[in-house]
Amino acid sequence: MIAAGSGDRCRIGVFVCHCGRNIAGYLDTAAVADYARTLPGVVYVSENHYSCSEPGMKEIGRAIREEDLTRVVVAACTPRTHEPLFRKTCADADLNPYLFEFVNIREQCSWVHSKDRAAATCKAMDLVRMGVAKAALLEPAEAIQVEVTPAALIIGGGVAGMTAAVSLARRGFPVCLVERKQELGGRLHDLNLVYPVAEKADDLRDRLQKNVAKYEKIEVLTGAGVTAVNGFIGHFEVEIEQGKKKLSRTVGTIIVATGADVLVPEGMYGYDGHQVITQLELEAQLRAGTFAGESVAMIQCAGARNQERSYCSKICCFTALKNAMQLKTARPEMPLYILYRDLQTHGLKYEAFLNEAREKGIQFVRYSADDPPQVAGGVIRVRDLNLNRELTLAVDIVVLSTPLVPRHDTRELSHLLRVPVGENGFLLEAHAQLRPVEFATDGVYICGAALWPADISESIFQAQAAAAKAAIPMGQGLVSVEPITCQVRPELCRGCGLCEQICEFHAPGLTILQNGTRVAAINEVLCKGCGTCAAMCPTNAIVARQFTDRQLLSMLTTALRDWHAPAVKE
Amino acid sequence: MAPKKKDSNGFHPRIVVFACNWCSYAGADLAGVSRLQYPADIRVIRTMCSGRVNPAFILKAFKMGADGVLWTGCHFGDCHYMFGNYRAEENYQRLAKILDLLGIEKERYGLEWISAAEGQRWSRIINEFVENVQKLGPKKLGVKS
Ligand SMILES: Cc1cc2nc3c(=O)[nH]c(=O)nc-3n(C[C@H](O)[C@H](O)[C@H](O)COP(=O)(O)OP(=O)(O)OC[C@H]3O[C@@H](n4cnc5c(N)ncnc54)[C@H](O)[C@@H]3O)c2cc1C
Ligand code: SF4
Ligand code: SF4
Ligand code: SF4
Ligand code: FES
Numbered sequence: 001m002i003a004a005g006s007g008d009r010c011r012i013g014v015f016v017c018h019c020g021r022n023i024a025g026y027l028d029t030a031a032v033a034d035y036a037r038t039l040p041g042v043v044y045v046s047e048n049h050y051s052c053s054e055p056g057m058k059e060i061g062r063a064i065r066e067e068d069l070t071r072v073v074v075a076a077c078t079p080r081t082h083e084p085l086f087r088k089t090c091a092d093a094d095l096n097p098y099l100f101e102f103v104n105i106r107e108q109c110s111w112v113h114s115k116d117r118a119a120a121t122c123k124a125m126d127l128v129r130m131g132v133a134k135a136a137l138l139e140p141a142e143a144i145q146v147e148v149t150p151a152a153l154i155i156g157g158g159v160a161g162m163t164a165a166v167s168l169a170r171r172g173f174p175v176c177l178v179e180r181k182q183e184l185g186g187r188l189h190d191l192n193l194v195y196p197v198a199e200k201a202d203d204l205r206d207r208l209q210k211n212v213a214k215y216e217k218i219e220v221l222t223g224a225g226v227t228a229v230n231g232f233i234g235h236f237e238v239e240i241e242q243g244k245k246k247l248s249r250t251v252g253t254i255i256v257a258t259g260a261d262v263l264v265p266e267g268m269y270g271y272d273g274h275q276v277i278t279q280l281e282l283e284a285q286l287r288a289g290t291f292a293g294e295s296v297a298m299i300q301c302a303g304a305r306n307q308e309r310s311y312c313s314k315i316c317c318f319t320a321l322k323n324a325m326q327l328k329t330a331r332p333e334m335p336l337y338i339l340y341r342d343l344q345t346h347g348l349k350y351e352a353f354l355n356e357a358r359e360k361g362i363q364f365v366r367y368s369a370d371d372p373p374q375v376a377g378g379v380i381r382v383r384d385l386n387l388n389r390e391l392t393l394a395v396d397i398v399v400l401s402t403p404l405v406p407r408h409d410t411r412e413l414s415h416l417l418r419v420p421v422g423e424n425g426f427l428l429e430a431h432a433q434l435r436p437v438e439f440a441t442d443g444v445y446i447c448g449a450a451l452w453p454a455d456i457s458e459s460i461f462q463a464q465a466a467a468a469k470a471a472i473p474m475g476q477g478l479v480s481v482e483p484i485t486c487q488v489r490p491e492l493c494r495g496c497g498l499c500e501q502i503c504e505f506h507a508p509g510l511t512i513l514q515n516g517t518r519v520a521a522i523n524e525v526l527c528k529g530c531g532t533c534a535a536m537c538p539t540n541a542i543v544a545r546q547f548t549d550r551q552l553l554s555m556l557t558t559a560l561r562d563w564h565a566p567a568v569k570e
Numbered sequence: 571m572a573p574k575k576k577d578s579n580g581f582h583p584r585i586v587v588f589a590c591n592w593c594s595y596a597g598a599d600l601a602g603v604s605r606l607q608y609p610a611d612i613r614v615i616r617t618m619c620s621g622r623v624n625p626a627f628i629l630k631a632f633k634m635g636a637d638g639v640l641w642t643g644c645h646f647g648d649c650h651y652m653f654g655n656y657r658a659e660e661n662y663q664r665l666a667k668i669l670d671l672l673g674i675e676k677e678r679y680g681l682e683w684i685s686a687a688e689g690q691r692w693s694r695i696i697n698e699f700v701e702n703v704q705k706l707g708p709k710k711l712g713v714k715s
Contacts, residue, residue, distance in 0.1 A: 079616070104614075108614055504652045530650070532619060534622065535622050536621075
């Protein structure tokens with residue numbers, strides 16, 4: 001337990017960072033430090049060469065102890081990268097880490113006003129004054145500890161879902177695997193061979209299914225769907241419907257592995273499902289041995305990389321190569337064309353298939369997006385960009401390579417789990433580099449084609465990554481949540497219920513007191529701390545911790561009251 | 571973007587900018603990392619979400635002599651808290667009506683969505699906003715304390 005600093009005394013220390021020349025090179029740090037000394041509540045100011053270096057942090061720790069600081073303000077880079085570090089520096093010196101305030105004078109000052117030293121210095125003084133004003137009003141807080149139920153829910157039983165389930169069961173965690181269809185396997189039910197290993201899709205599916213069946217810890221619910229999810233990391237209450245049966249499960253983490261749809265190219269290139277079909281339909285015919293075409297042309301990017309869908313679906317180029325090679329191997333004399341814009345054969349294996357396909361005599365024709373092939377009555381007219389020539393190809397089957405698209409029910413799932421959808425309509429992970437396969441919502445993870453058009457091997461390693469991440473809080477048994485949450489001051493609440501209505505996280509709830517009055521309270525574990533309810537409450541009854549009205553208004557007031565601007569040169 | 575030396579009549583406006591932690595504030599950081607220059611006439615107040623901004627803060631800012639106030643957050647669909655920015659939009663629309671009634675020129679306030687990846691956009695918006703407020707000159711209405 002870390003004390004709030006001695007009593008209510010406000011002894012603020014300000015540390016102005018030079019960041020080598022990154023800050024000191026563009027503004028007068030000495031002037032900023034001198035100015036800080038004049039601010040109310042400030043008892044100690046120092047300039048640091050590099051605040052985040054070992055000596056820099058030592059100096060902060062020393063000053064907290066020896067100067068008896070009760071608030072710390074660091075004017076340096078950005079809280080988005082360095083706040084955790086300085087919070088920890090405070091905690092290490094026995095100052096509550098939430099009595100720390102960050103002032104951004106690098107990313108948002110020295111680096112963006114680097115040709116106007118006077119203006120940058122004025123702005124830095126104001127920003128420091130605003131930070132000091134907020135610091136004076138900070139209150140100590142404790143990270144919220146939440147117990148984690150060591151069990152996981154996995155939604156979707158394709159390659160990704162099955163892999164994640166096995167991966168968690170092997171670590172000893174119980175898993176509830178919910179699959180909408182009657183059988184596990186996902187897209188593998190529809191495919192013929194799967195590249196790059198050229199295994200039968202059925203064999204891969206059987207192997208994965210057997211693997212799942214080996215673990216008693218995996219409860220498989222097929223023909224089932226999730227109808228409600230409430231709660232938070234560590235304690236999600238899940239409602240599941242399986243036929244007429246209603247089940248509920250409590251889990252600590254959730255993995256989404258719901259896969260993707262394949263675009264049905266209605267109205268494109270004369271698509272009719274007979275003479276003009278999709279790769280998916282071709283695979284079904286190859287599986288069943290019913291394919292009867294004598295000559296084939298495949299058109300890549302059918303409905304992809306256009307205005308409506310700007311992304312590359314990534315799997316279609318190698319799928320076309322795969323199926324073309326199947327056909328060509330069975331009937332080497334068959335005329336076979338692949339009409340493409342750019343061939344995306346990423347990785348080690350797929351490029352090799354491309355070379356093999358060329359050797360087998362498959363013809364590649366490059367077309368332009370502005371001048372796409374025209375398909376009419378078994379004849380394709382296309383301008384070949386490589387030869388710079390109009391071609392006329394007579395074929396009996398046209399195969400359209402259509403992209404993986406977000407599942408039709410993605411929005412529903414997004415609402416159910418309260419996770420966001422990105423610009424292309426796929427579910428959106430928290431950060432592609434810093435937090436892959438996790439959602440911004442703690443305790444919810446994602447893998448496979450639900451995230452982005454992925455092939456099987458990618459789906460597998462994402463599934464293993466998601467399982468490994470989900471295993472962390474479940475293994476630790478406890479997670480700590482930032483105490484940036486809202487609280488209701490009951491004496492000001494008049495029970496209007498607005499907060500309850502607007503909160504996406506179901507954190508506020510109204511209760512009826514014995515005398516019949518209604519009053520709201522916020523469940524701090526559910527609250528994400530956005531502060532929206534605080535902005536909307538008609539009686540200002542809600543306090544947004546770390547961003548209270550008083551704190552924000554005092555920053556605003558002091559900014560405007562004592563605004564510094566460089567003297568005007570006439 | 572080149573730092574435009576503006577014909578500012580030497581006027582340095584006082585502009586308050588609200589930025590949400592997850593997108594627009596991060597976009598501002600990226601503008602910094604990319605060294606995209608803009609005038610030093612803004613003071614940013616960070617909140618976790620654009621939904622945290624109470625329209626009363628903005629009225630207060632104008633009352634205290636701000637020449638302009640900009641409210642920023644994530645694009646729709648990107649809000650870290652799902653729909654905070656939709657609330658911000660609703661609140662902003664109501665606020666804009668009041669500001670209009672108070673006779674505050676439209677160029678002095680705005681609501682802008684800027685993602686964490688849009689350092690360029692942050693810098694462009696700030697440059698334009700400051701320039702527009704400079705053209706208008708100091709705000710005459712409002713009490714100065
Ligand atoms: C024509 C074609 C050919 C392909 N060829 C290859 C290839 O050769 N090699 C390769 O590596 N990849 C190939 N792929 C890609 C491959 O299919 C995907 O990489 C893989 O299927 C992704 O697995 P997944 O588990 O993420 O999704 P899916 O396999 O789509 O599984 C998702 C599962 O989740 C279930 N589900 C969805 N929503 C819910 C819900 N709300 N509740 C419960 N269950 C739900 C679905 O019913 C489904 O069973 C091909 C794809 C296509 C379209
Ligand atoms: S704390 Fe930030 S500004 Fe200071 S030296 Fe470290 S990186 Fe640079
Ligand atoms: S919005 Fe404010 S007044 Fe209304 S119920 Fe919530 S806390 Fe109470
Ligand atoms: S701060 Fe946001 S998450 Fe928390 S109760 Fe208010 S609206 Fe809900
Ligand atoms: S977090 Fe940026 S608008 Fe909500």
